[in-house]
Amino acid sequence: MPAPDASLGLGIETGGTGSRWCLSAPSGMILARGEMEPMTGHVFTQTERDRVSGIFARLASEVDNIGHPAAIVAGVTGLGPESVVRAVFSTMLGAAFGCSEAKILVVDDMWLGYRARFQPGEGIIVYSGTGSIGYHLSADGDIIRAGGRGILLDDGGSAAWIAAEALRRLLRREDEAPGSGWDSALGRSLAQALGEPSWDAVRTHVYGGDRGSLGLLARAVAVAAEMGDGVAAEIFTQAGGELARLALALKMRVGAKPVALCGRAATLSPLIAQRFRALVTLPVTLDATQVDVPGCAAGLACELSRPGEKGI
Secondary structure, rough: OOOOOOOOEEEOOOOOOOOOEEEEEOOOOOEEEEEEEEOOOOOOOOOHHHHHHHHHHHHHHHOOOOOOOOEEEEEEEEOOOOOOHHHHHHHHHHHHOOOOOEEEEEHHHHHHHHHHOOOOOOOEEEOOOEEEEEEEEEEOOOOEEEEEEOOOOOOOHHHHHHHHHHHHHHHHHHHHHHOOOOHHHHHHHHHHHHHHOOOHHHHHHHHHHOOHHHHHHHHHHHHHHHHHHHHHHHHHHHHHHHHHHHHHHHHHHHHOOOOOOEOHHHHOOOOHHHOOOOOOOOEEEEOOOOOHHHHHHHHHHHHHHHOOOOOO
């Protein structure tokens, strides 16, 4: 294995549908970037640990042709604040890249997403993907959260919540007047996504899948809203209010700070941001894809690679 380049940093952002990486020089120049297989912090079996180790080994082989990183920062989805999985990932990355574990930082994906948008203490992020959460990283490094408790309890304003709310309203309408729910723009859009307009199709999709498969139905709700369906539009307006609640809860705890509304679900309809901005009354930016999270991780890794540097 080549000796580490004393200046290069590798950033990794993992996800349940795909993962991304970036190799950077201290100047900020991006030397290479790419994608790799999905992974999460749920490496609870040896089979899954072997799979993730294999992904890292293949990445190391690819990166070595460009330059060998001296430090690595990895943002891992599904990683708890005190998770022992951090040590597991550090060990796997150290073995794959030959890096000292003192130069490997494994963090949760929300921490990394925050640092890609704000310096510690500067702002609040509200994330809406499959689930939803409000997040603040204090100047002292403390993590302050709102929401993020999963779709069984909350995750208001998320893709899974939007889809569940649409199905709930449609099926209640079917209870009252069979056929009327499926005959609406929302019903037709959901039926196309499900394969057919029936409770059996809904049951199979919702209870036979996971929260990710439920969340995918939010796209069908967006199509219906674009077609002028009033129920779909009302759901997106309500979603904006649910997400605003997270920002306002954190405002009460950390003070008035700029807010970044992020995540793909937040961009499903402009009604979400409209309602969010109306309620939050703080400086709000809306982003989905323009923030380079792996690039931020690579830049932080370059800082970590400096001699004597122990943290960032």
